[in-house]
Amino acid sequence: MASVIRVTGAWTGLLKDWLDQQKLEAETLRPQLARWSTQDNVPVEVWRRMLADGLALARHRPAPELEVGACVTPRHVGVLGYLVLATDTLGEAMLAYQRYETLFYGTSLAEIGNTESEAEIRWPASDNELGQQADGVAIAALVTFLRRQIDQPPPPSGISFLHDVDSQTARAYETFFGCPVTWNDRYVRVRFPLEYLGLPMPRRDPTLRRLLDRQARAMLQALPQSSESDRQMQRVVLRMLSDGEPTLARAAAAMHMSPRTLQRRLARHGLSWQQWLDRSREQLAHQYLEDPSLTLADIALLLGFSEQSAFNRAYRRWTGRSPGRDRRQGFTG
Structure with a gap:
């Protein structure tokens, strides 16, 4: 499926906040982040390049992209974050995200599906895909966002990505998400037991x-x-x-x-x-x-x-x- 994907300027603030958190100077990267932070549309290739440059400063740690995603706050996702957090349950939050995803990526990609025991939100491969590092940031941010709103949040039942990674990185992903992670899938997926859809969103943010x-x-x-x-x-x-x-x-x-x-x-x-x-x-x-x-x-x-x-x-x-x-x-x- 060919889709033109972009991110918002506010999303690039995740990388800046991570650089601040890690006390990394990133002298050549910070002016680029400042330039794009005020833009409504940031081309996905620009975001991929800036993210790769930032993560290269932390090569000694596996999967630093998960740390970037964990910096997420509502201001990084703008009105989409407000709309999702104003819902009553996790199920409603997933539907709100799907409905308004175009505000964030410039196109609607997310699909929601259910089996007898699980619900999942998934994103198919695209000709203009984000890439593994950016996908890792996005899913880490999504899971972190929900963890901060739900009392004693249960882990997802499974997560999938489109690409493969080395064994050390794979272990870091499973540790971060607290669930099995599958690689080389046809979709990026986040799966939950079906009963989790009724979990209340207490609006603590x-x-x-x-x-x-x-x-x-x-x-x-x-x-x-x-x-x-x-x-x-x-x-x-x-x-x-x-x-x-x-x-x-x-x-x-x-x-x-x-x-x-x-x-x-x-x-x-x-x-x-x-x-x-x-x-x-x-x-x-x-x-x-x-x-x-x-x-x-x-x-x-x-x-x-x-x-x-x-x-x-x-x-x-x-x-x-x-x-x-x-x-x-x-x-x-």
């Missing part, structure tokens, strides 16, 4: 917690003097926004009530569904614009718009200004 706190403040501004049932409605809408199509009928179904009942609840606040949706989106937009790690395209996605231009038009209708202007001038109120 402090970066995510700050985002969720901002969301909560924004929703309170959109619907002051909220009751507990109103706050339930707010949580439902927040989730629907990232899924797209936040309609009255879908919100009512998620809250186990009829659309007419939901309309009556909103009418107590003097609002129609569309008025409350617009007010919620506007308040959330103000909060998101304060986060420099979110692009305008990311914000449009978080607000449930199909494209950035639709968000731009809506924001201008709400405020009489463009979101880019408000971000540049630091005015988001």
Whole structure:
């Protein structure tokens, strides 16, 4: 399958953070990382080359790419990390990753499959593939990301890669992941026992917690003097926004009530569904614009718009200004 893959500039920050952690000067590499860190699109061959140059500084240790992946934080994966961490279970997190993977790699590659006993997320070989070192970083980051969110996380039941490595490196991989690792597979795979899909995601990450706190403040501004049932409605809408199509009928179904009942609840606040949706989106937009790690395209996605231009038009209708202007001038109120 031919796919044009790239990574985001934020992802290159993994390598910089690892260099800092290892106290490696990397005088020729650091300017390259600084240059690409602000770019939305980093060609995969550029990422492979910079990664190889960085890892060459640690030849004395097997599989240093796993150490790079273990440096992962939400800021390295941007809005994709927020969307995954805001899910309730590991199964939902896998589906969210698959749905929004294009934000990270520029294309959708991940497949999710189940057997009677296992679930797996897998990536097929590509003409523009990442290569073993970059694949190792990516899977180490994925597993580390989940380990940090789940209480007493169980190891995967198996992991596979496309290429082969020497025996010392293979042992380092099995030690890091705590499970069997297969080489020369047709896919890069991460497998879990099927029951793990129901494991809760407790949202322990402090970066995510700050985002969720901002969301909560924004929703309170959109619907002051909220009751507990109103706050339930707010949580439902927040989730629907990232899924797209936040309609009255879908919100009512998620809250186990009829659309007419939901309309009556909103009418107590003097609002129609569309008025409350617009007010919620506007308040959330103000909060998101304060986060420099979110692009305008990311914000449009978080607000449930199909494209950035639709968000731009809506924001201008709400405020009489463009979101880019408000971000540049630091005015988001």
